Every structure is written in C-alpha cells, then in structure tokens.
Amino acid sequence: MSTPPYAVGTSLDGAGDAPGAWRLAAASDLTAFDGRPARDAAVLAESAGLVFATLDDALALQPDEPGRVRGRLDALATACWLGPQTSRIGLLPTVTLTHTEPFHVSTATATLDLVSEGRAGVVVDVSTDAASAAAIGRRAPAPADVVWGQAEDVVEAVARLWDSWEDDAEVRDVATSRFVDRERLHYVDAPVRTGDPAPDGLTGAFTVRGPSIVPRTPQGRPVVAVRLPAGERPGSARWRASALRADLVLLGGSDLAGTQDPARLVRAGAEGRELRVLASLRVVLGDDDDHARRRAQELDALGTDDAPVFVGTAEALAAELVRTSTTAGGWLDGVELRPAVLADDLPRIARDLAPRLAAAGLLTDAPPGSTPPGSTLRSRLGLPRPASRYARAEVPA
Amino acid sequence: MSGPRQLHLAAFLQGVNHTTVWADPAAGSQVAFSSFEHMARTAERGTFDFFFLAEGLRLREQKGLIHDLDVVGRPESIAVLSALAAVTERLGLAATVNTTFNEPYELARRFATLDLLSGGRAGWNIVTSSDAFTGENFRRGGYLAHDERYTRAAEFAELAKELWGSWGEGAVLGDRASGAFLREEAVREVVHTGPQFDVRARATLPPSPQGRPVIIQAGDSEEGRTFAASTADVIFSRHSTREAGQAFVADIRGRAVSSGRRGDDVKVLPAVSWVLGDTAAEAAERAQHIRFQQVTPANAIAFAEQVWNRDLSDLDPDGPLPDVEPVEGELLSQGRAASRRIDRAAVSAQWRELSRSRGLTLRETAAEMSSHQSFVGTPEAVAEEMISFLDADACDGFVLTPHINPGGLDDFVDRVVPLLRERGRFRSEYTSTTLRGHLGLDGRPL
Ligand SMILES: Cc1cc2nc3c(=O)[nH]c(=O)nc-3n(C[C@H](O)[C@H](O)[C@H](O)COP(=O)(O)O)c2cc1C
Numbered sequence: 001m002s003t004p005p006y007a008v009g010t011s012l013d014g015a016g017d018a019p020g021a022w023r024l025a026a027a028s029d030l031t032a033f034d035g036r037p038a039r040d041a042a043v044l045a046e047s048a049g050l051v052f053a054t055l056d057d058a059l060a061l062q063p064d065e066p067g068r069v070r071g072r073l074d075a076l077a078t079a080c081w082l083g084p085q086t087s088r089i090g091l092l093p094t095v096t097l098t099h100t101e102p103f104h105v106s107t108a109t110a111t112l113d114l115v116s117e118g119r120a121g122v123v124v125d126v127s128t129d130a131a132s133a134a135a136i137g138r139r140a141p142a143p144a145d146v147v148w149g150q151a152e153d154v155v156e157a158v159a160r161l162w163d164s165w166e167d168d169a170e171v172r173d174v175a176t177s178r179f180v181d182r183e184r185l186h187y188v189d190a191p192v193r194t195g196d197p198a199p200d201g202l203t204g205a206f207t208v209r210g211p212s213i214v215p216r217t218p219q220g221r222p223v224v225a226v227r228l229p230a231g232e233r234p235g236s237a238r239w240r241a242s243a244l245r246a247d248l249v250l251l252g253g254s255d256l257a258g259t260q261d262p263a264r265l266v267r268a269g270a271e272g273r274e275l276r277v278l279a280s281l282r283v284v285l286g287d288d289d290d291h292a293r294r295r296a297q298e299l300d301a302l303g304t305d306d307a308p309v310f311v312g313t314a315e316a317l318a319a320e321l322v323r324t325s326t327t328a329g330g331w332l333d334g335v336e337l338r339p340a341v342l343a344d345d346l347p348r349i350a351r352d353l354a355p356r357l358a359a360a361g362l363l364t365d366a367p368p369g370s371t372p373p374g375s376t377l378r379s380r381l382g383l384p385r386p387a388s389r390y391a392r393a394e395v396p397a
Numbered sequence: 398m399s400g401p402r403q404l405h406l407a408a409f410l411q412g413v414n415h416t417t418v419w420a421d422p423a424a425g426s427q428v429a430f431s432s433f434e435h436m437a438r439t440a441e442r443g444t445f446d447f448f449f450l451a452e453g454l455r456l457r458e459q460k461g462l463i464h465d466l467d468v469v470g471r472p473e474s475i476a477v478l479s480a481l482a483a484v485t486e487r488l489g490l491a492a493t494v495n496t497t498f499n500e501p502y503e504l505a506r507r508f509a510t511l512d513l514l515s516g517g518r519a520g521w522n523i524v525t526s527s528d529a530f531t532g533e534n535f536r537r538g539g540y541l542a543h544d545e546r547y548t549r550a551a552e553f554a555e556l557a558k559e560l561w562g563s564w565g566e567g568a569v570l571g572d573r574a575s576g577a578f579l580r581e582e583a584v585r586e587v588v589h590t591g592p593q594f595d596v597r598a599r600a601t602l603p604p605s606p607q608g609r610p611v612i613i614q615a616g617d618s619e620e621g622r623t624f625a626a627s628t629a630d631v632i633f634s635r636h637s638t639r640e641a642g643q644a645f646v647a648d649i650r651g652r653a654v655s656s657g658r659r660g661d662d663v664k665v666l667p668a669v670s671w672v673l674g675d676t677a678a679e680a681a682e683r684a685q686h687i688r689f690q691q692v693t694p695a696n697a698i699a700f701a702e703q704v705w706n707r708d709l710s711d712l713d714p715d716g717p718l719p720d721v722e723p724v725e726g727e728l729l730s731q732g733r734a735a736s737r738r739i740d741r742a743a744v745s746a747q748w749r750e751l752s753r754s755r756g757l758t759l760r761e762t763a764a765e766m767s768s769h770q771s772f773v774g775t776p777e778a779v780a781e782e783m784i785s786f787l788d789a790d791a792c793d794g795f796v797l798t799p800h801i802n803p804g805g806l807d808d809f810v811d812r813v814v815p816l817l818r819e820r821g822r823f824r825s826e827y828t829s830t831t832l833r834g835h836l837g838l839d840g841r842p843l
Binding site for chain 2: 020022023024025027029030031033034035059060061064066067068069070071072073074076077078080081082083084085099100101102103104107108110111112114115117131134135136137138165170172174176177178179180181182185206207208209210211213214215302303
C-alpha cells in the first residue's frame with residue numbers, strides 16, 4: 001500500500017483553541033456571533049494549502065467558568081455557510097449524535113456535501129452532560145460507554161441513508177415518465193443491532209426506514225471523523241467507534257510522541273479498513289523559542305486547561321511533523337493544528353509552517369491553489385469514493 | 398406610510414411536486430447548490446421578501462412503491478439556506494420544518510444560527526405534518542392525533558420564542574480585561590413543563606438583528622387558523638382565488654384581533670403560479686402546454702388513483718374516466734397531506750362533471766383538476782391582476798411557485814416586477830436589512 005497524502009488541517013473555533021485567546025487585543029471580536037472569525041480563518045487556511053478545517057460544537061451552553069467564551073453557532077449550519085465562501089478546503093463540523101434524530105444528521109450532513117461540492121466531513125461526538133439532556137428533555141444523561149455504543153448505531157444508520165440512493169438512481173427517463181429508478185432506491189431499516197440498555201431504562205434501540213430524501217452526494221459518504229482523547233481506554237465504546245467507523249481518527253496526546261501507541265492500536269483495531277490517523281495538537285508559535293514561550297505564558301495567565309500544547313517555532317514544528325509522518329516512516333497521516341490564537345497562530349502556520357511542509361512534500365496543495373477545482377475531501381485524503389452498499393454488482397457483459 | 402399598498406413577494410421551491418416539470422430542456426438539477434443559488438439570486442434581484450423551501454421527510458409512495466413520476470430528492474432546508482445566506486445579502490430565507498419530528502431546543506438553535514449568519518433574514522414555516530408513514534424515519538416514531546399536533550406545535554413555538562428571547566439586553570459583554578464574556582444574570586434559563594415538553598435550557602445564542610426568526614404558518618384547519626392568527630407573522634395560504642382569498646383574509650384578521658393583535662400583524666400570502674405570453678392567446682397556449690408537461694399520461698393515472706384510492710393502471714389516459722366508484726380505507730398514496738382528507742365522492746363527482754360537460758379525456762380532466770395556474774396573461778395583465786387582488790383585500794402579496802427549477806422565476810422578475818415597481822406597488826430596492834423589516838413588521842411585538 002502506498003503512503004497516503006499527508007493531511008494538514010486547522011480548527012476554527014472561537015478566537016482560537018486557548019481558553020483565554022479571545023481576551024488578547026489581537027483576537028477577533030466574538031461578540032457578534034456572525035460567523036466572520038471562522039470565515040476569515042477558513043479562507044486563510046485554504047489559501048495556505050490546508051486540507052481541512054474543523055468546527056467544534058456541543059448542544060448546551062458552555063458552563064460558567066471564569067475567562068471562557070460562552071455561546072456559539074451551530075457548527076453544521078456554519079460549515080454550510082462556509083461552503084460557498086471556500087473552494088478547496090474540507091469542512092468538518094462537530095455533530096452530536098446522542099439527542100439528534102439520525103435522519104436529520106444524515107440529511108443535513110449530506111447537504112453539506114452538496115453545498116460544498118464534495119468537501120463535507122463530520123466529527124461525530126456524543127453528549128454525556130446533564131445540561132444537554134435537560135435542554136432536549138427526552139432522556140436522562142448516560143455515561144460515555146453507553147452513548148458511544150448508541151452513537152455507533154447512529155453512524156451506521158446515517159451511513160446507510162447516505163447509501164440509500166444509488167449513484168445513478170435519478171434516470172429522468174422521458175420515454176417512461178420516470179424521474180427515478182425505484183429499484184435503485186433502498187429501504188435501510190437501520191440499525192440491525194438493538195443497542196445497549198441505558199441506566200434510564202431506554203434501550204437506545206431505534207429504527208429508521210429510509211430511503212433518505214437526499215440523493216447520493218458527490219463523495220458518496222461524507223468523511224466521518226472521531227476524536228480519541230489522550231488516555232482513552234482501548235476497548236471502550238468510543239475506541240471501538242473510532243476503529244470501526246471512522247475514516248479519520250483525531251488523536252489527542254501530550255505531544256506527538258504520545259500518539260504513537262494509540263495510532264498503532266487503532267490501526268490494528270480497524271480490521272483492515274482504510275482509515276487515516278492524525279494527531280490533534282494545540283500550537284503556540286513564535287519567532288523563536290523564547291517568543292513562543294512568552295506567548296504561551298501570556299495565554300496561560302488568561303486561562304488554562306489541560307490540552308496538549310506545542311510551544312515553539314514553526315521550524316521545529318515542521319521538523320516534528322515530518323519526523324512523525326508516515327511519509328518519513330512515522331505513524332501519522334496528518335495533523336489537526338489547533339491554533340492557540342486564530343488571529344496570530346494561523347497566519348504563522350500559513351506564513352512560516354506551510355512552506356516548510358510543502359518543501360518536505362507534506363502539503364499536497366503546493367503551491368497553494370494548485371489543487372484542481374472539484375477535488376473532494378476524500379480525494380485529498382487519498383480515500384476512495386465508496387460504492388453504495390446497495391449497488392448491485394455489475395453484470396459482466 | 399403613505400401611498401398605495403405595497404405587495405409582498407416570496408419565491409417557493411416546492412421541490413418534489415408534480416408541478417415541477419423535469420422533462421423540459423430548461424429543467425436543471427433539483428439538488429445542486431447552483432440551482433438554489435440561481436433561484437435565490439434571481440429572487441434577490443427582484444427584491445423579493447423571501448425565498449422559501451418546502452419539506453417532506455419521506456419519499457412518497459403509491460401502491461406500496463416509491464412514486465417515481467415526479468421530481469424526487471432534495472437537500473435539508475436549514476443546511477441549504479445557511480449556504481444561501483453566504484451568497485445573498487438582503488433576501489429573507491425561510492424553511493418549512495415540522496414540529497412533530499423535532500425538538501424545540503435543537504431546532505430553535507439551528508434557526509437562531511441561520512438568523513445570525515444571515516444578519517436577521519431567517520423565517521420558519523411551522524407545519525404539523527405527521528403520519529405514521531413519515532414517522533418510520535424517526536427514532537421518536539410517531540403518530541399524533543390532529544388536535545394533539547397543534548397542541549405540540551403551539552407549545553413548541555412558544556418554547557422556541559422563549560429560547561430566542563432568553564438573552565437579555567447587554568447579555569454579551571466580551572470584556573477582555575475582566576474575562577467576563579457573558580453577563581450571567583442577563584441569560585435567562587428557560588424552564589418549561591407542559592404536556593409535550595419538559596425542558597430546562599440556556600440558549601447558546603443572542604437575538605438576531607431582527608429579534609427572532611419570522612414565523613410562517615400554513616395550516617388551514619380550524620386549529621391551524623387559530624394557531625396562525627395568534628402566533629404567525631405570515632400565513633402561507635392555499636386560498637389563491639380572489640373570493641376565497643377575501644374570505645380567508647377577513648377570517649384571519651378577525652382571529653388576530655380576537656387574540657389581541659392588530660389585523661395586519663399577520664401577512665397573508667397565498668401560493669400562486671403564473672404563465673406569461675406576449676399576448677393573452679400566447680400565454681393561454683403556454684399554460685396549456687405546461688399543464689400537459691405536468692400531467693403526463695402516467696401522472697394522469699396516478700392522480701386518478703389518488704382520488705379514487707384504487708388501482709387504475711388498466712385505464713387509457715386518453716380515454717374516459719373510471720366507471721367505478723372511489724373506495725375508502727387504507728390509503729393507496731402515502732406521504733401526501735392532501736390525499737388524507739380529500740372527500741372522494743365529491744372530488745370524483747367534480748372530475749366526472751368536468752369531463753362530461755367539456756368532453757375531456759382522463760388526462761385532460763386530470764390536467765384541469767390539478768393545475769394551479771393562477772395568473773395567465775401578458776406581463777401587464779398579470780401585474781394588474783395581482784394589484785387588484787391586493788386592493789380587494791384578498792391577500793397581502795403572493796408566494797410564487799415556479800414550475801421550472803432553477804430558471805422558473807426569471808421571467809417574472811424580468812417582466813412583471815418592473816411593472817409592479819412602475820406602478821408603485823412593489824419596492825425598487827430593499828429599504829431594510831432584515832426579513833421582519835421587509836414585511837413591515839419592525840417594531841411589532843415579537
Ligand atoms: C400552501 C401550503 C404549503 C404547505 N407546504 C407544506 C410542506 O412543504 N410540508 C409539509 O409537511 N406540509 C405542508 N403543508 C401542509 C400543512 O401545513 C400541514 O399539513 C398542516 O400543518 C396540517 O394542518 P391543517 O390540518 O391545519 O391544514 C402546506 C400547506 C399549505 C396550505
């Protein structure tokens with residue numbers, strides 16, 4: 001198997017990944033909730049040749065912790081809004097599966113693929129918190145293992161709906177007055193598994209009849225990503241969902257070295273399925289090490305959390321990324337860089353990091369803009385366009 | 398405001414109905430974003446109030462098989478409107494979304510996002526459509542009795558409005574020095590316990606520049622009208638003739654006043670179609686041509702089956718009407734609101750009478766009965782007639798339903814809109830940035 005193209009992405013959330021980023025004078029103003037900070041970042045990331053951009057989300061309002069941004073736009077709708085304002089970058093909003101109808105998840109993410117012309121992905125997540133459960137009011141909160149087990153079933157249902165129209169279902173056959181060939185539309189009757197019993201007495205079992213209302217989209221199936229935080233127990237339901245369902249696994253870790261074992265394990269658990277394993281890392285970049293450290297300290301003074309952070313120069317980061325890449329015999333197919341401050345670290349990524357990665361052959365869109373229009377996110381990740389599971393095998397002539 | 402009354406205009410993309418002709422050389426993709434962009438940009442060029450999408454959450458079936466004669470397949474509405482918000486600047490963007498297969502917190506949040514991304518241009522057409530057939534696509538499943546649907550819709554809309562209004566004045570501080578992003582006490586927790594919903598939530602977004610999304614309603618039953626007159630900003634009606642429109646407008650204004658609102662707090666916009674020609678004769682000829690494009694021989698049989706509720710596949714579309722009686726009972730056609738409540742005896746009698754009196758074949762009769770061509774004529778005649786509806790208080794404007802996607806709105810915007818503007822009956826440019834503003838509802842209670 002040849003080495004897949006290396007994929008560099010960015011996160012677009014808020015004013016940056018550092019909790020206090022919004023408080024810096026240079027940070028974009030978040031108070032209007034009009035999407036502009038995310039749009040400006042996505043456009044810059046695209047022009048720097050990055051492959052994808054993620055948008056974080058959760059159902060409930062962020063808890064009241066001092067110094068934190070609270071409030072946000074729905075990530076999936078925001079990604080749709082970014083679609084026509086970008087042309088090459090993949091868009092991966094977080095979508096939570098615990099409370100949302102699988103049918104709505106499927107049709108809305110398929111629509112992202114339509115409006116972005118084949119650049120849709122989705123970072124699937126769950127809700128374990130009491131606030132989300134109370135906001136919806138249909139079920140009690142449940143622990144991660146339970147809701148991730150259910151999420152796996154939801155991903156199955158969603159993917160079956162994406163496949164429920166074969167590619168050539170729309171025939172527009174004037175002679176017979178038929179717009180579609182109904183033989184190529186399929187009931188999905190998902191899922192077959194009934195789900196694990198939850199403590200609240202709900203089984204999590206559900207059925208979805210299908211077919212989808214949305215025809216098959218440019219990528220066939222949007223790219224499915226799962227985040228696997230550092231310390232996640234191999235064998236957990238979330239681990240299983242990553243290994244068995246994800247096209248893209250985003251590994252947290254104290255540093256890039258810390259992702260080596262999880263990467264090996266998740267690949268082993270994939271049972272031969274194609275998947276891309278990426279690290280996810282907050283970055284604080286500086287003109288030199290000293291500058292980067294000063295910036296990190298300044299950010300820490302404004303608010304801290306326990307996210308893994310790379311602090312250093314673009315040159316050092318490039319060297320680490322090259323060393324750990326599968327291209328150079330390492331274990332990573334790419335990286336989600338989470339700029340600590342979008343207004344500062346993303347321009348540094350574009351200006352100082354991207355050219356170095358391009359020189360090392362890790363930036364596929366080099367020079368930036370050379371990616372042919374119409375390239376899908378799948379194609380940029382080196383992932384094949386899947387055939388519909390319902391498509392009949394071609395009858396040999 | 399002085400001067401003659403002004404029309405409000407919206408463009409409605411039905412999507413999957415037989416009225417959308419797909420076998421015409423001008424027909425394009427019903428799902429490509431470029432189609433939506435073309436239609437929305439055309440509506441914005443025509444300074445329309447809003448662009449509007451229908452909803453249907455299960456592919457229709459007839460005789461147990463997926464109905465394959467009409468356009469099938471469409472994108473999810475809020476997602477596609479969010480994308481359209483990026484390529485339009487002033488046009489209102491409205492989605493039809495039911496209250497049966499959604500939860501208030503989640504849907505309110507999606508609409509709030511669309512409303513903010515578009516700078517205050519979102520609209521929500523609340524429908525209560527629910528049947529067990531559609532319910533099979535949903536985890537919550539489900540069938541609700543007709544009156545219970547409106548209980549749920551009213552409670553749903555009330556909760557959504559509460560959530561949209563729950564961030565008070567000055568809630569967003571964004572104080573970089575102190576690190577206080579929100580003013581905690583200005584963000585109200587919405588606590589609701591009712592027959593349908595038990596919710597405790599803090600919204601994640603402030604009000605948009607128009608306060609909250611515009612509420613549209615399209616129900617027509619007694620419950621539907623009461624709900625609309627007390628809750629909606631706009632009513633999307635099927636009463637598109639002058640007389641029916643007058644009666645409906647009077648009824649709605651009365652109900653609005655009874656619920657403590659001003660009569661014109663609710664704008665009534667009937668769904669209409671149009672066919673233009675350089676002469677009246679040419680328009681009539683085009684209208685006839687379009688009717689037969691809409692009602693193909695196969696579709697004529699399908700329509701008759703929907704009315705008679707029985708298999709009529711042996712009939713000749715160019716022959717006479719069925720000589721058998723309609724049957725009641727399990728529905729042959731699933732996924733259509735109309736075939737549920739139709740009075741089969743009366744409608745089949747109407748078909749027979751029309752066929753007998755004018756000597757029409759089955760297909761000709763079906764084409765007459767299912768055509769909704771409201772305004773047929775020269776651009777001048779159509780403009781005059783539309784204005785006369787407004788002056789007769791038969792509506793506050795129209796929801797235009799083009800029969801071709803994506804170019805079906807072009808001739809109206811190019812040829813009729815300029816005449817409406819010349820006559821001082823329609824805006825020449827936007828004077829407001831929000832949908833609520835376009836509708837003249839700025840400053841009315843939310
Ligand atoms: C002009 C018009 C357009 C409608 N469009 C839709 C639609 O797109 N999707 C839908 O599910 N129902 C649609 N409906 C149906 C009704 O809104 C729905 O059946 C209604 O809420 C049932 O209530 P009623 O019994 O009061 O009419 C439409 C109704 C009218 C009058």
